[in-house]
Amino acid sequence: MDCCVIPLRHGGLSLVQTTDFFYPLVDDPYMMGRIACANVLSDLYAMGITECDNMLMLLSVSQKMNEKDRERVMPLIIQGFRDAAEEGGTSVTGGQTVINPWIIVGGVASVVCKPNDFIMPDGAVPGDVLVLTKPLGTQVAVNAHQWLDQSERWNKIKLVVTKEEVKEAYQEAMFSMATLNRTAAGLMHKFQAHAATDVTGFGLLGHANNLAAQQQNEVAFVIHNLPIIAKMAAISKACGNIFNLVQGTSAETSGGLLVCLPREQAARFCAEMKNHSSGPGGPGPAGGAWIIGIVEKGDRRARIIDKPRIIEVPPRGSQAANQDSISSSPAPSPNLS
Amino acid sequence: MDCCVIPLRHGGLSLVQTTDFFYPLVDDPYMMGRIACANVLSDLYAMGITECDNMLMLLSVSQKMNEKDRERVMPLIIQGFRDAAEEGGTSVTGGQTVINPWIIVGGVASVVCKPNDFIMPDGAVPGDVLVLTKPLGTQVAVNAHQWLDQSERWNKIKLVVTKEEVKEAYQEAMFSMATLNRTAAGLMHKFQAHAATDVTGFGLLGHANNLAAQQQNEVAFVIHNLPIIAKMAAISKACGNIFNLVQGTSAETSGGLLVCLPREQAARFCAEMKNHSSGPGGPGPAGGAWIIGIVEKGDRRARIIDKPRIIEVPPRGSQAANQDSISSSPAPSPNLS
Numbered sequence: 158m159d160c161c162v163i164p165l166r167h168g169g170l171s172l173v174q175t176t177d178f179f180y181p182l183v184d185d186p187y188m189m190g191r192i193a194c195a196n197v198l199s200d201l202y203a204m205g206i207t208e209c210d211n212m213l214m215l216l217s218v219s220q221k222m223n224e225k226d227r228e229r230v231m232p233l234i235i236q237g238f239r240d241a242a243e244e245g246g247t248s249v250t251g252g253q254t255v256i257n258p259w260i261i262v263g264g265v266a267s268v269v270c271k272p273n274d275f276i277m278p279d280g281a282v283p284g285d286v287l288v289l290t291k292p293l294g295t296q297v298a299v300n301a302h303q304w305l306d307q308s309e310r311w312n313k314i315k316l317v318v319t320k321e322e323v324k325e326a327y328q329e330a331m332f333s334m335a336t337l338n339r340t341a342a343g344l345m346h347k348f349q350a351h352a353a354t355d356v357t358g359f360g361l362l363g364h365a366n367n368l369a370a371q372q373q374n375e376v377a378f379v380i381h382n383l384p385i386i387a388k389m390a391a392i393s394k395a396c397g398n399i400f401n402l403v404q405g406t407s408a409e410t411s412g413g414l415l416v417c418l419p420r421e422q423a424a425r426f427c428a429e430m431k432n433h434s435s436g437p438g439g440p441g442p443a444g445g446a447w448i449i450g451i452v453e454k455g456d457r458r459a460r461i462i463d464k465p466r467i468i469e470v471p472p473r474g475s476q477a478a479n480q481d482s483i484s485s486s487p488a489p490s491p492n493l494s
Numbered sequence: 495m496d497c498c499v500i501p502l503r504h505g506g507l508s509l510v511q512t513t514d515f516f517y518p519l520v521d522d523p524y525m526m527g528r529i530a531c532a533n534v535l536s537d538l539y540a541m542g543i544t545e546c547d548n549m550l551m552l553l554s555v556s557q558k559m560n561e562k563d564r565e566r567v568m569p570l571i572i573q574g575f576r577d578a579a580e581e582g583g584t585s586v587t588g589g590q591t592v593i594n595p596w597i598i599v600g601g602v603a604s605v606v607c608k609p610n611d612f613i614m615p616d617g618a619v620p621g622d623v624l625v626l627t628k629p630l631g632t633q634v635a636v637n638a639h640q641w642l643d644q645s646e647r648w649n650k651i652k653l654v655v656t657k658e659e660v661k662e663a664y665q666e667a668m669f670s671m672a673t674l675n676r677t678a679a680g681l682m683h684k685f686q687a688h689a690a691t692d693v694t695g696f697g698l699l700g701h702a703n704n705l706a707a708q709q710q711n712e713v714a715f716v717i718h719n720l721p722i723i724a725k726m727a728a729i730s731k732a733c734g735n736i737f738n739l740v741q742g743t744s745a746e747t748s749g750g751l752l753v754c755l756p757r758e759q760a761a762r763f764c765a766e767m768k769n770h771s772s773g774p775g776g777p778g779p780a781g782g783a784w785i786i787g788i789v790e791k792g793d794r795r796a797r798i799i800d801k802p803r804i805i806e807v808p809p810r811g812s813q814a815a816n817q818d819s820i821s822s823s824p825a826p827s828p829n830l831s
Contacts, residue, residue, distance in 0.1 A: 163547050172509075174604060180592075210502060255515065255598075261594070269502050269509055
C-alpha cells in the first residue's frame, strides 16, 4: 500500500501516514518544493483521503552551496512546499534539516481517519475500468530538458523534437508534478472507486502490478492506452528506448492516480476531473483523466497490450492544447467498448 | 517544542509527532539503529508520552558502499531500529530509502493522544528542581574514541586518560544513547513533572534555554551540577575545550530528559529512575538521574553557575561503577538545599 494504516486505541479511528523524500529534479526551487509536497500527499490521495492533519518537512542543505545560494534557494523550496500544503488544506508544523552533499526535499503526511474516509485499494472487480489522472513522461521531459545543453545527447533526439517543444514539455511536466491529486481523491468517493494507487518511481506498469497483486478478487489489469506528454514517446524511441516509456516502466515523480472505477462511472469521473482540473499552471486541457484499460479475470498482474494507443497530451498553453483536441477526450476509447 | 501537537477533528484527541534523522556516529550498525530510534522517540518521551502508535524509518544507503557491505550493514541498522521500537511498545510500518553519498538514519514517531497523555512543557514554577536523566559527554566520548587511531589528536589527551578509559567511555556513551527515555516519561506523570525537554544537538544549556523561554511563569533555570561520563570533562579541557562540554553546549545525541519537578518529588523520581534503569547494556549505576539545578524567578533563560560541580559518572561495568559510588547518588546535593 502507499500508506500505512494503523488502527488506534480511540473510537474506531485509524492513523494513516506516509513519507517520501528525494532529490531536486527541476531548476525552479519554488516548484521543486511544490512537487515534493504533492508527491508526499499523493500517497494519501491514492487512498481516497482528501484531508491531511499534519505535515512535517524533511530537508537537507547541500554543503557544496555557498551561503548566498543557500539563502536564495532553500526559502523558495520551503515556500513551495508550504504553499502546496496549504492548497491541500493542511500545514507544515515541524521537520528536520541537515547538511548533506546533496539537497534532499521531502516530508511526512499524517491523518487520523474514520473508516469511511479512506478506500482500501483491494476492491477491483472484473469489468472495472482503469483511469489515469496525469499524463506519463515526466522523467523523459526532465531529462530531455537537460540535454538541451548536451550536444551529444541532443543530436540523438533533434530529428524528432524541437527545442521549443522540449521546453514546453518540461513546463508541462513541472506543472503536472506540482499538481495535487486531491481532486481525484474526492472524486474516488463520489464515483465509488474500487481501488487506486499513485504512479511514481516504478512507472505505470510497476504500480499497476503492485495494485493488481493486492486485490481480493482474482483480477488482471490490461492497459490499452498510454496518455503521454506530447513528443515524449518519440524522444524515448529516438534515444534508444532507455526510459522504457511505452513499456510502462519509466519512473514518474508525483504522477497521477491510477483508479479502478465501475465501468458506468468512469466517463463521468473523467469529465469531472477535466472540469476541476487546475493546479499551479491553472486549468487546462492537460489536466484531466484518461481511460487507459480494463479489469479482467486473471492472476493479479498487470500488462500493457502490444502496440498500445499513444495519446499525445499537448502541454497546457500550447496551440494544440487550445484546440478541442480529441487526444485529451475523457470519453472511453472505442477499443475498450 | 520537541514535537508538534495537532488538535484533531475527533473527540478531543491530538496528533503528536516528531521526526529526526542524522548520520552514523558509532561503528556498530545495530547500535546505530537503536540510537537513531531512541533519538526519534525521545521527543515524544520529553512530553511525558509513553506510547507511540507508529514509526516510519528514513534511510539512505551510501553510494560509496559496495554491495557486500550494504548487505551486511543496512539490515543491522534496520534491525537495531526495529528492536528499539519494539522496546518502546511500537513498530515500524513504513518509511523511505534513498541512495546518498552519506548514510542517513532516522525516523518519524506519531501518536494520537488524549489531553492527559502528554505534559505541555510550560509549567515550571520557582522552587522546582531540575533533573537530568542521562550523563553528558556523548560527543566527547565518540570523538575521543576516533582519536585512538590519530596520533596527533591522541597525544593531546593521553596525559589525562588511558586508552582503556576511552574505550569504556565510548561503550558507555553508546549504551546511553541507545537507551530509551521511556521510563523517565512514565515517571514524569507519577511525580507531576511541570515541564521537560530532551538534550540533543544544542547541548544541555541550549535545550535548557529553549525550555526556559517557553515557560508561562517568569522563571530562570540555574544549573549547579554536571553529570558527565567519567574522564570526558578532563579530555574536553585537555584538547583546548573545543567541545564546550562544561559550558553546557557540547552536542549530545539521544541525550537524557531535562525535567522540571516539584522539589518534594525530585529525589523520589531519581530513586525510581535508578531502580528502573536498564537498556541495551542492562541495569547499572550509570543509568539513573541527577538533580542538576533549580528553578528561580527570572527572565526565562538558563545558566550554569561558575565552577559547577562535575559529577563523574563511571561507565557501567567498570570497577568504579560496581562500588556504591556517591557520584551516581540520586539524592539532592547539599548546595541545592
